[in-house]
Amino acid sequence: MTDSSTATSTPTIDPATINPSTIDPSTIDGTAPVANPAHPEIDWNTLGFSYIRTDLRYVAHWKEGAWGEGKLTEDNVLHIAEGSTALHYGQQCFEGMKAYRAKDGTVNLFRPDMNAARMERSCDRLLMPHVPPEMFIDACKQVVAANLRFLPPYGTGGSLYLRPFVIGVGDNIGVRTAPEFIFAVFCVPVGPYFKGGLSPVNFIVSDYDRAAPNGTGAAKVGGNYAASLLPNQEAHARGFGDCVYLDPETHTKIEEVGSANFFAITHEGRFVTPKSPSILASITRQSLLVLARDRLGMDVEEGDVFIDNLSAYKEAGACGTAAVITPIGGIQYKDDFHVFHSETEVGPVVRRLYDELTGVQFGEREAPEGWIVKVE
Ligand SMILES: Cc1ncc(COP(=O)(O)O)c(C=O)c1O
Numbered sequence: 001m002t003d004s005s006t007a008t009s010t011p012t013i014d015p016a017t018i019n020p021s022t023i024d025p026s027t028i029d030g031t032a033p034v035a036n037p038a039h040p041e042i043d044w045n046t047l048g049f050s051y052i053r054t055d056l057r058y059v060a061h062w063k064e065g066a067w068g069e070g071k072l073t074e075d076n077v078l079h080i081a082e083g084s085t086a087l088h089y090g091q092q093c094f095e096g097m098k099a100y101r102a103k104d105g106t107v108n109l110f111r112p113d114m115n116a117a118r119m120e121r122s123c124d125r126l127l128m129p130h131v132p133p134e135m136f137i138d139a140c141k142q143v144v145a146a147n148l149r150f151l152p153p154y155g156t157g158g159s160l161y162l163r164p165f166v167i168g169v170g171d172n173i174g175v176r177t178a179p180e181f182i183f184a185v186f187c188v189p190v191g192p193y194f195k196g197g198l199s200p201v202n203f204i205v206s207d208y209d210r211a212a213p214n215g216t217g218a219a220k221v222g223g224n225y226a227a228s229l230l231p232n233q234e235a236h237a238r239g240f241g242d243c244v245y246l247d248p249e250t251h252t253k254i255e256e257v258g259s260a261n262f263f264a265i266t267h268e269g270r271f272v273t274p275k276s277p278s279i280l281a282s283i284t285r286q287s288l289l290v291l292a293r294d295r296l297g298m299d300v301e302e303g304d305v306f307i308d309n310l311s312a313y314k315e316a317g318a319c320g321t322a323a324v325i326t327p328i329g330g331i332q333y334k335d336d337f338h339v340f341h342s343e344t345e346v347g348p349v350v351r352r353l354y355d356e357l358t359g360v361q362f363g364e365r366e367a368p369e370g371w372i373v374k375v376e
Contacts, residue, residue, distance in 0.1 A: 039189075057185060058072055084178065085177065093119060094221075096320075098161055098190075114283040143162060152191075160187050164183070169181060202337075204240040205307060206244065255276055267312065269349070274305050296353070315349050
């Protein structure tokens, strides 16, 4: 996710005051007890979405056709070749997921298999080697287990954000796939991405495209986010949380909301979310489609949301790992500002979806089969 001025970018604690522990990485085997004490210097209730250096991260190298053994390290700086394709040609991809301290004290990962599969698709698109799902999930578990003191306690609403990524590295100069790759995972304790948690945020439709037809919009690759920095800054300068991107082909349909997917509730109570080949397939959105249908008994539909037909919807939201569910107050499109439920209050359906989703993530509500993977 891009961080920004309207998103909670101000560190709530000074990262410099947090001393990485002197844990010996060789003693970490991914089975640390789940009852580690929480970090004493972090104010969990005011956490935002900012970088905080945690104790250990996982790094693995791919050379000559195979991944080497991944290791946990205290070093939070990567030393890579100046010709690395990740630096020049954007050959890199990443994931964003969270670990949650559940109500019963255990530690939950939410659908990590989906992140592993999406990273494989991103790697395919940029000609990078797959990280096998078992290796991906094992790396995430190791990183969580090694940083338990940074996992926000249950009840604070915070979580431990995990950032797995693959980058092309090694000596190179031409536009070609890299000779070597790095797969790494680090974590950061986070609170809400948008200030105010479940308070509505206003968005503005951008004149820029986030993705091209047949481009890389469906892959979680850095180039998409580099291209979003300017529109994001312009949206903030005009007082909006972020921008809404329209489909790049016709500019008539909503595609995404900043670094999140869009959904809306019709006046008849139907859950609608855009379907397009240039959208990043949000795991949160895919989960909401299931929860809305199976738990809230709603009709659900992946279809077109035309920007000139917003009055068909009584509520709307942005959803994603970082955004969780952010209610959309209103959308500015050209000279019109359309308010959905309210600019200040979350609507009843969006609230129920939020309660259902976060209830599953924090172990308060039963999870559909296979959605929760425990860190033991
Ligand atoms: C462009 C974009 N769309 C949607 C999402 C939401 O996806 P997910 O729910 O898998 O986090 C993200 C976030 O991670 C994103 O960066």
